[in-house]
Amino acid sequence: MRPNDPIADLLTRIRNAQQANHEVVSIPASMVKIAVTHILKDEGFIKNYKCIRDRKQGIIKIALKYSEEGKGAIRNISRISTPSHRVYVGVDSIPFVKNGLGISILSTPKGVMADREARQLNVGGEIMCSVY
DSSP: OOOSOHHHHHHHHHHHHHHTTOSEEEEEOOHHHHHHHHHHHHTTSEEEEEEEOOSSSOEEEEEEOBOTTSOBSOSOEEEOSBTTBOOEEOGGGOOOGGGGTSEEEEEETTEEEEHHHHHHHTOOEEEEEEEO
């Protein structure tokens, strides 16, 4: 069964794998999921990721990041804008997550990007999720 909200599915799989202390989680690939995963890697919330092409959709394998005490690098990952309730913001209204310790991931006319990059490029968009 295909999920109605693929971004929520991505976030839930990451959240569940981290709570179960898995090292790697496999997720069906899409261009938006790859973009979100790339941002999570750039911001230091995951170790690494790899896109595996197959004859179907493809798979993203994500290596999760943990501290030496065994706590996950991602404390909270939540979906903000859903298919039934879209949340759009202008560049002046992009929220700071945990006073800048976390990030918001936005879908903008210039692509999927983190909140810091959106402020630098002076673009707003749809807030997809927040991570800290």
